[in-house]
Each structure stands twice: as structure tokens, then as C-alpha cells.
Amino acid sequence: MAIKIIVMMKQVPDAEEIFIDPVKFTLNRAQARGIINPSDENALECALKIKDQTGAEITVLSMGPPAAESAIIECMGRGADRGVLVTDRVFAAADTYATSLTLAASVKNLGEFDLIIAGESTTDSGTGHVGPGVAEFLGIDQATYCTSLHIENDALVAERDLEDGTEVVSIGLPALATVLISSNIPRRAKLRLKIDALRKGIEKWDHDTLKLPPEWVGIKGSPTVVGALKIPEERKRAAKRITVDQLGELVKELGGMGLIKTEEEEA
């Protein structure tokens, strides 16, 4: 039987078009174009590679506003079989705890699975905490910072990229992996698959589907809060304007500061 893979995907705003409302401390994402979070594209590609080799049933799971539907359709266009969007106002403004809880509840609602693949971190909040948080809620093992994933028998064999080397680890299924942007080059969607996906549609789940107490989710279920904002205090710097013709003088100044090693000094 084909193994069941869940890919966790978040739609994030493209680039820096977002700004913060300084009164309400909320992000204004309205005008920014939504894209698939970059490392989630790699997570999906890892899943698709497993599907290519041994067959797999891939479900894309995303929590976010209704607009995230387009990102899920894009994933299905690349080869995912099913898309679930967990979308409800009460889930909004969640920190990592509440996000992980809601996603873990969604995974439970999906039923049996073998492997969950997440991105290493998102570009809009970038904590990388959601994957491991979900794994802890589900009580399963994890391999983070992966550059390659293989299924062997009932285990996941993963290469993990660490500060001081590469670890190859084998962990029992079910398990969760998070993958790095450098792990692969994501494929493009196929028009035919995208049309199929649009026809098939995605599933939308809300608090009624998941039956989680309202005080566990969204902003209410989040232990961390933003207390205040500040403009960073900076050391005042001179910003002395230099033209390209004056670079010789700048170099002399740098030399005077001992920043340019001459062979004389080295000897």
C-alpha cells in the first residue's frame, strides 16, 4: 500500500510589501501577493520524489485565510493528491503553540499517516518552531534540517545538515521531517494536473470540523504576546559620502586604521 504523506504548507506574502499597524500590532498582508513559503516548496518536492519512486498519497495541509486556496491548488498541480485548508477567524493571530496545536488536531482529523514533511521555517515569521511543535503534540520522532529523505522499510532515512557536519539518521515511522531550501529544486505545476485540481477542489475545515475549545486556538490560545514596539536605537554613524574617485583616500584611511595588512607587517 502506498504510504501516506502530509505536507505542511503555509502561504506567505511575497517580499516586503507587508507593513505593521502600529496601533493594533497586526500585520497588514492584504496587498501583498501570496506565494508558497519557499522551504515548503522543497518539502512538497521531497514528498513528490518519494511518490515518483515508490508511490505515495500526498495531502497538503495548510492553515490560513481563504486566499491560501490558490497555493494549495498550485501544490496539487505539482502532484499532491488532496488539499485541506484549515481556515477560521478564531484560528487567526496564533503563535507557534496554538498553530502547532491546530495543525496537530488537523493531522489527527486526517487519520492514519506515515510521514509529515514541513519546511524548515517560514519567511514571514521564520521561527521554524511549528514542525517540531506538531511532532511533539503527536508524540512522534522528528528529523530537522534535512537535505534528503528516503523511506526504507518502516523507517525514514534522512540526511541532516548541522553546524559541524552531516548526520544520517534513521527514525521509525510515523515521523516528521523538516527540510531545507537547499534540499532540491521544486518542479513546476502541470497544466493538466492543475485543471484536475481545480475540478476536484480542496476541503475547507473550520472550528466546527476540529472541535477545539476556542480558548486553545488563535490569539486566545497563544502564550506569547507583543508588549510594545520600539524603533531600534542606533549608534550614530557619520555616513560620510565618498565618490568612486575618492576611493583612494578611503583606502588610505582604512590603512591608517590598520585594516589593510601589508606583507611588511606580516613578515
Added chain:
Amino acid sequence: MTDLVGCIAPEKLEEYRNVFVYLENRNGKISRGALEMLGKGKEISVKLNEKVVGIAIGQDLKAVADEAASFGCDLILGAELSDFNGFSSVAYTNIISDFIFEQKPNIFLISGSREGRDLVSRIAVKCKTGVAADCIELDGDPTNRLLIAWRPSFGDKTIDQILCRKHRPQMITSRPGSYKLPEKVEKPDCETRIKKVKVGKLVAKHKILEFKPKTRLDLTSSKIIVSGGLGIGGPKGFEPIRKLAKELEGEVGASRPVVDLGWIPYEHQVGQTGQTVRPKLYIAAGISGKIQHIVGMKASETIIAINTDPDAPIVKYSDYFINADAGKAVAKLADEIRKYKKAHLVEADSEQTA
């Protein structure tokens, strides 16, 4: 499977005391990030009139305990693994959470290294508390015994204060390099309690098959860094940058988008989600100066920025601003340095002959 439980706050916050620091270690040495956290932990514990407690896991913890004591740790709680050699999130999360349930710490600081970030949210979920990630400033509020943590906002320009008012421990991570290394204390006064722990069952299916060591570029102690951003135009834009870095005997840095685009590997990234650097000289070529980049390099002694936009935010963070094309200015700079070196040599030669 664990039951899903929301983040329920404990009733008696006053029961939670002391500042815990996770002493990430390899081969008997505490990681740089963990030492920085220990330094911050010490500062905060003094301010709150609490103790700083190191949590260590590993095979032989004697050297780790000695090192932590020398940096002012008041108490070390160690778990020596008798049946497992290596790292496992599940096992480590269990051990650390047991220490938390037993000791009820007020604050818990973990380095934002790969190991730290692998662990921290599992621990937080298990202990029903929150985490503020990638903080760049930490302080203690003695009146409310709160940890005041600051991190760059998701947008740009501002820094957010993140508080965990009702849950304990108050957990945070900071990327290695965010703070200076602490000074050693004169008279270490530290109690060490090490217990033997078996994790066999937890790691029955967790097998580390291989570890291939490699040295990764560490920019945190570099003296000179020349960085390129999107304004260098493409992967080729790094050629003059590499030449200039070589001329200066420095290293090459980068902003995040150029890493994301694959122009250069991640190990070169400077900023909130890359490395935090404090060189004597930092040259930013074609980098706009968004806050997530600035927080990673603003402690540099001298900053030179090169940008075609005379109003780029990076201007106000620079000591010298070159309003020009990055490729041209960087190449010219390298030329001038070569000339300077030659002139300097000639001078030195003539002095010798004189």
C-alpha cells in the same frame, strides 16, 4: 499519541524561580551560543535575585560542568546518558521537561543553534508555555519577575517586545553571535548534580547511522567581511566581492534573498536568521539595510555601504557611504587596496635602504 491540550497557564506563578540555561555541548565543550546564553542568564538572574542553573545532557559531563562553573553558573543539573550516544529530540525533550516539572524554572534560555531550535518548541509544547525566537536583546523586570525579550518585527524597521506573562518557564532563543561571550568569574561557586539516565525505550527506533564532520564558515569571529545583496545583480556579482575580500584577507557575507536565490550558500548569510557578526570592518554592497539584516551586523566597528540609491536605509548605518554601482565600486576598491599595498611596500623598502 499525546492528547492535545491547550496552553493552560499554571495557577501559582510565584512557585517558578530561577533562570535555566541549556548547556548544548559536544566533546565536552559548551557551544558558543550556549555560553552567550549563560552570560545573559547570569545577568538576568542577578537582576531578579534568582539563581542561574545549567542543564546539561551528554556522555561525560565533568568538563561541561567545570566550564559552566567558570562562567558563573550557580547550579548544574546533568543527565548522563548510559545507553545512547548522540542527539535525539524525543529523548532530550523528555529529559529537559522532567527537569522543568521538577524544578519549576521561571526563565529558560536556549541557544538558537540547530540543536536548540530542534528542541525548544517540543519542550515548550510539553511544558505548556511559549517561546520567543531569535531574540536580539534580553532584560529582566524584577518587579514582575518577567523576561523582557526583543526581536525584529516581521515587517521592517521596528523591534517587538515579546512577553510570556502567564506561562512558565518563559522561554527564548537567540542566534549564536547575538551577544558577547561572558567574562569568567573569579571564584566559581557551583554545585553539580549529575544523574545517570537511560533513554533506551525512547530511542529504540532512532539510529544515528553516520556523522560526517565538516567545517562550516563561521563569520562570528571574522575581522573583515564583504557582503553582497540583491543589488550586485546576480551570482556573478560575487566575483568582485570575493576578490575584494581576498585583498582584505576577509570573508564573504550575504543578505538573505541572495541566499534564497541560490547565488551563495546559507553559511554566508548575515542577519536575524543567519549569523550575527561583529567584525572590525563590514562592507555592504547592494544591500538595502532592512532591519533583519541590520541586526546581524550593526555591532561592526566600521561600516562601508555601497548602494545606487542615495536614500537607502543602509545609509544611516554606515560610517562611509559610496553612492555608486556595487560591481564598479567594489572592483575599484580592490584596485586601490592593491595600489596602497604596493606603495606601502615601496615605502617600507626605501626605509630599509635608507
